[in-house]
Amino acid sequence: MILLLSLALAADPAAGKAVFEANCTACHGIAGDGKGPAAMALKVKPADFTQATWWSTRTDTDVAASIRSGKPGTPMSAFTQLTDVQLSNTVAYLRSLAKPAP
Numbered sequence: 001m002i003l004l005l006s007l008a009l010a011a012d013p014a015a016g017k018a019v020f021e022a023n024c025t026a027c028h029g030i031a032g033d034g035k036g037p038a039a040m041a042l043k044v045k046p047a048d049f050t051q052a053t054w055w056s057t058r059t060d061t062d063v064a065a066s067i068r069s070g071k072p073g074t075p076m077s078a079f080t081q082l083t084d085v086q087l088s089n090t091v092a093y094l095r096s097l098a099k100p101a102p
């Protein structure tokens with residue numbers, strides 16, 4: 001029971017990848033580097049999630065909150081339809097894209 005519970009709570013980056021590819025890559029890019037096909041037309045460009053420095057200023061909770069609520073003043077809309085599990089999976093996947101700091 002305890003084992004099952006901890007498995008259910010552990011974030012699953014592979015499941016997060018599917019959420020990201022279905023909802024986010026037009027802007028954020030398939031590599032998460034902010035160079036999606038729609039990004040060119042945006043005034044505020046999506047950040048580069050592959051940079052460790054970007055992650056150094058944010059917690060997973062911060063990132064999940066921005067996805068859930070959107071980022072006011074930017075084209076980043078609120079993804080209220082994602083469940084808490086989908087959110088934490090997506091954040092785990094995005095964090096896995098970050099290259100180690102040089």
Ligand code: HEC
Nearest residue numbers: 023024027044045046047063066067071074075076079090
């Ligand atoms: C219409 C284009 C677009 C789509 C679709 C989109 N984003 Fe964004 N996103 C942006 C822009 C523009 C920003 C603002 C610049 C920045 O901070 O990266 C942003 C910001 C963010 C941030 C940074 C918030 C912060 O705290 O600085 C995260 C994380 C993020 N998006 C994740 C996602 C995820 C996950 C999805 C899919 C569920 C998604 N975005 C879909 C354009 C988009």
